[in-house]
Amino acid sequence: MNVVVCVKQIPDPAAPQSLEPGTHTLDRSGKLILDDSDAYGVEMALQLAEQAGGGDVTLVSMAPNGETSGLRTALAMGAASAVLVSDDALKGADALTTAKVLAAAIKKSNPDLILTATESSDGYTGTVPVQIAELLGLPSITFAKSVVIEGGNVKVQRQTESGYDDVVAPLPLLVTVTAGVVEPRYPSFKGIMAAKSKPVETVTASDLGIATGAAGQEITSVVDAEARAAGEIVVDDGDGAQRIVAFLEELKLV
Amino acid sequence: MVGRIVIGLAITIVCFAVAGRRFFWLSRLIRSGAPAKRPYQGLRKAAEAEVVEVAGQKKLLQWTIPGLAHFFTMWGFTVLLLTIIEAYGALFNQNFAIPFIGHWSAVGFLEDFFSVAVLVSLLVFTGIRIKNAPARKQRQSRFYGSHTGAAWLVLMMIALVIITLLIYRAAQENTGHFPFQGDWWAFASLGVAKVLAPLGTGVNSVIENVALLANIAVITGFLVFVSYSKHLHIFLAPINVGTSRRPRALGGLDKTPDMDMENISEDTVFGVGKIEDFTWKQMLDFSTCTECGRCQSVCPAWTTDKPLSPKLLIMGLRDNMFASADRLLSKDSGEAAEAETLVPTVIDPDVLWSCTTCGSCVEQCPVDIEHVDAIVDMRRYEVLMESRFPQEANLFLRNIENQGDPWGLGGAKRLEWTEALDFDVPVVTSSIPDGVEYLYWVGCAGALDDRGKKQAQATARMLHRAGVTFAVLGPKESCTGDPARRFGNEYLFQEVAKANIETLKEVGAVKIVATCPHCFNTIKNEYPALGGEFEVIHHAELLAHLVNNGKLVPGGGYSGTVTYHDPCYLGRHNRVFDEPRDVIDAIPGAKQVEMGRCREKGFCCGAGGARMWMEENIGKRVNMDRTDEALGTGADIVSTACPFCMIMLDDAVQASGKGDEVRVMDISQLVEESLLSGSAPSSAPANASDDA
Incomplete structure (x- = not known):
């Protein structure tokens, strides 16, 4: 079974971040790392391919400056190869353009299954995965907390606010996975060594036949978030537990 | 007849x-082991060891x-x-x-x-x-x-x-x-x-x-x-003592493998997966063990009901070595390839991961067995070759890798601790400014952990007060790699270590003072093997020097009883026992009481060997055991000189419900407190008045 995993390489979330002055998009010129939330998709893909008795896990990513350091992390985990779309013309691309680019790149490998995170940890639009599915004409299941392949079908436990839904769909399709679907492995040294020589195909938008015209959306302004109001401090006079319960009841959480 | x-x-x-x-x-059988690539320590050191340890029986007479x-x-x-x-x-x-x-x-x-x-x-x-x-x-x-x-x-x-x-x-x-x-x-x-x-x-x-x-x-x-029988030591102990690491197998780890991608292939094995991967010296260790159990009786894992006993570990390896003798002697590579790895059958994972690398076993062993190196060798194999280790450790490894500190807070936060100081600490951007004597290596805990920050602040204030000039690297500093290395992730250790050495060389660091004994030990004893030679001292040594020279004169603002807890990597691993005690002694109102297990026999806090970043689910918590002993002295203050010991001991004091009566403080904080409410003696240096 061949699986494609969409992975994003993002600026280190712990490093100070800045926005580009004109476009208000995130400055991505520094070192990029593998988005933590994508490690779950990579692990899930590796496990599913192994359970299916073989098949390749291919990574698809779009990043500026031919950046591959995040891809190498995922390759070190065990993915076989990667396709990187890197093109100055795609700088500041919006979600739909990104989806078109990724869909075109995914199409080349003709996978049985496409895995993505539910959203990236830098842009947080959460719209790219389903757009990819739509562009490829495939069904999609979002927020998977468990993914099992049975015959030609995928059985997914889809996380909801109150619990989870059991959803079944035929292959091929796209599934978005939550953190917690599986525990990502830590790459072994063997994996890190092997990753150095695994193929990473770098392509441009025009190689994929994508027109890079004006983006369909732009960020017109950015405002600072309102500072959060200070919380209420309760001193425990022996009734701490009851007051916590009362607070939770007030929020209708218990 | x-x-x-x-x-x-x-x-x-x-x-x-x-x-x-x-x-x-x-x-x-022993000679079938891998070559021990350690620099020859010289006949003189070996002869000295034979006289002191074999003829004089020094370690037994402990x-x-x-x-x-x-x-x-x-x-x-x-x-x-x-x-x-x-x-x-x-x-x-x-x-x-x-x-x-x-x-x-x-x-x-x-x-x-x-x-x-x-x-x-x-x-x-x-x-x-x-x-x-x-x-x-x-x-x-x-x-x-x-x-x-x-x-x-x-x-x-x-x-x-x-x-x-x-x-x-x-x-x-x-x-x-x-x-x-x-x-x-x-x-x-x-x-x-x-x-x-x-x-x-x-x-x-x-x-x-x-x-x-x-x-x-x-x-x-x-x-x-x-x-x-196990009584082989009669003949083997003198050989083992003569070929052991000198002065002792503590401080830096024994082996620093070449991990340069240019020099290794996909077949290279790091660490010890099977018994044949041990060196002949380690095999001699296994054969020499006489099962006396001194190591076991002082091990922080064993004495808190965890499955690791250094003695049983060595015995297990010895038994496996004897049982694998046919394979070892035939040198049949096919047979070796099929052999099972030591973990998990011969060495249980819980045994391997319980070690805090405190070195008590090595300190005690009368025949100079090097337990800690063997444990880290096996951890290296598990981590680098098999990626098989307690999953919770994933996080601290990724954090060091991506953010440069085990907490994952990132370099941008590394200067926040200086905001509480009423003087400016120079931050090195290109090179250490002229007239600045020390580079202060703050460490991740000192820069990022709340209790660690207080320790770093007190240390900085005391150095400043004594007229010591120092600068910090701020965002350019990163984890020294100690926890990654002791966890077995030699690759990550060497990555961060090489980057740190490059930074230190770039800024022209000569003298480094560190508050964290782990940073101190790693830079001092382990960076030289990777090309980083610096003069490193611990703040306990510097404070003692300042106190002895009258440059820092503690005041009368504190009176009470203090018990000092030896951090393993300052005390046992680096023999700094007297300096922190000298500092406490210099405080007029401080009365020192020793715990039963102190100095060379100091008991671990439980954080070493990357245990800080792992769950402790088996047996009694090591920090509780140590804190029970500290509280038993009746001291008002449990003092130490390591941010990780502070975290472990303070947590345990709070958990014992004694948080209101007993405080856990670094020696620098203790000196500072002595200066707060009391009046500093007249012999204090001129800049003393800007404090308090």
């Missing part, structure tokens, strides 16, 4: 053949009573080699005496004195073994898991050696064949002779023959037994 020669020689030849065959096999008993037994064996010469001589010539010295009273006395001393020592050993019987004391006994049957047999055989010796010597006296005939310096032999004399010369003559042959039989039989 001829019968006596024939029987004596026959026994000897058979026993020597059996033992010789075994020793030849053992030597082939425990006085068993140490003395062993001292006399060991020297007894050495001196009584003379009696073996005499016994074989007597086989051929009943009137044999060693040439030149054979009739000297001093020789007779020494032989008899040590015969008696060994017998007394055996009684002491018997007492110790009965008192600490594992059947009764279970895990509390240091002999738990040791081959106690073999140990009793050893005691019995030694006793028989001495008893047969004294009997044939006594009979010789009565038949007129004794080299020290009628000489009361040979007091024990003559004493027994008095008892045997009434039996008459004829009977004594028979006794002489039988006891002499029995003596030879027991000695050569013992030789065979030794070659097949």
Whole structure:
């Protein structure tokens, strides 16, 4: 079974971040790392391919400056190869353009299954995965907390606010996975060594036949978030537990 | 007479053949290990160790009573080699005496004195073994898991050696064949002779023959037994001591493998997966272990009911080595490839991951076994080759990798601790400014952890107060790699270490002061192997120096009782014991009380060996055990000089419900407190007034 995993390489979330002055998009010129939330998709893909008795896990990513350091992390985990779309013309691309680019790149490998995170940890639009599915004409299941392949079908436990839904769909399709679907492995040294020589195909938008015209959306302004109001401090006079319960009841959480 | 020669020689030849065959096999087995690529430490250091540890029995004498008993037994064996010469001589010539010295009273006395001393020592050993019987004391006994049957047999055989010796010597006296005939310096032999004399010369003559042959039989039989038992240490310990790391296998780890991608292939194996991956020196370690259990009795894992005992670990590896002997000696690569890895069958993962690398076992071991290196070697294999380790550790490894600190807070936050200071700390951007003496290596805990920050702030204030100039790297600093290295992730360690060395060289660092003993140890003892040579001191050493020179004069603002907890990587690993105590002593109102386990015997807080970043679900928590001991001293302040010890001890003090009565403080915080409410003595330096 061949699986494609969409992975994003993002600026280190712990490093100070800045926005580009004109476009208000995130400055991505520094070192990029593998988005933590994508490690779950990579692990899930590796496990599913192994359970299916073989098949390749291919990574698809779009990043500026031919950046591959995040891809190498995922390759070190065990993915076989990667396709990187890197093109100055795609700088500041919006979600739909990104989806078109990724869909075109995914199409080349003709996978049985496409895995993505539910959203990236830098842009947080959460719209790219389903757009990819739509562009490829495939069904999609979002927020998977468990993914099992049975015959030609995928059985997914889809996380909801109150619990989870059991959803079944035929292959091929796209599934978005939550953190917690599986525990990502830590790459072994063997994996890190092997990753150095695994193929990473770098392509441009025009190689994929994508027109890079004006983006369909732009960020017109950015405002600072309102500072959060200070919380209420309760001193425990022996009734701490009851007051916590009362607070939770007030929020209708218990 | 001829019968006596024939029987004596026959026994000897058979026993020597059996033992010789075994020793030849053992030597082939040990030499089949991987090469030990450590720089030769020189004959002088080896000779010193032989004198101090083998002849002087220094490490054994750390425990006085068993140490003395062993001292006399060991020297007894050495001196009584003379009696073996005499016994074989007597086989051929009943009137044999060693040439030149054979009739000297001093020789007779020494032989008899040590015969008696060994017998007394055996009684002491018997007492110790009965008192600490594992059947009764279970895990509390240091002999738990040791081959106690073999140990009793050893005691019995030694006793028989001495008893047969004294009997044939006594009979010789009565038949007129004794080299020290009628000489009361040979007091024990003559004493027994008095008892045997009434039996008459004829009977004594028979006794002489039988006891002499029995003596030879027991000695050569013992030789065979030794070659097949844990008692091999008689012969191997001097070799192991002579080839061990000097001054001790503590501080930096032994092996720094070349992990340059250019020099390795996909077949390169890092760490130890199978027994054959150990070096010959480590295999010698396994063979030398005498199962005394001193390591076990001081191990923070074992004594808090975790499955790791350094002794049982070494015994397990030894058993596996013997069981794998055919494979090791055939050097058949196919067979080796199919062999199972040591973890998880021979070494349980819980055993491997329980180690805090505190080094107590290495410190105690009378035969200089290097347990910690063996454990880290196996961890390296598990992490680098198999990616098989407690999953919760994923996070701290990724954090070091991506953010440069185990908490994952990132370099941008590394200067926040300086905001509370009322003076400016220069932040090095390109190179260390002229006139700045020290680079202050703050460490991740000092820069990012709330309790660590207070320690770093107090240290900075005290240095500033004493007129010490220092600068920090701020965002350019990153984890030294200590937790990654001790966890077994040598690759990550070398990545961050190389980057740090490059930074330190770029900024022109010469003198570095560190508050974290782990950073201190790593930069001082481990960076040199990667090309980073710097002069590194710990803040305890610098503060002691300042206090001793009168540059920093503690005030009268504190009075109470302080107990000092030795951080393993400052104390045992780097021998900084006196300096922090000197600092506390310089505080007029501070009275020091020591915990039972202090200095070389200091008990770990539980955070070392990357245990800080793992769950502790088995047994009693190590930090609770240590804190119980600290609270038992009745001290108001538990003082230490390590941010990780502070976190572990403070957590445990809070959990004990003593948070209101007992405080956990770094020595720098203690000095600062002494200066706060009290008035500083007039001899304080001029800039003292800007504090308080």
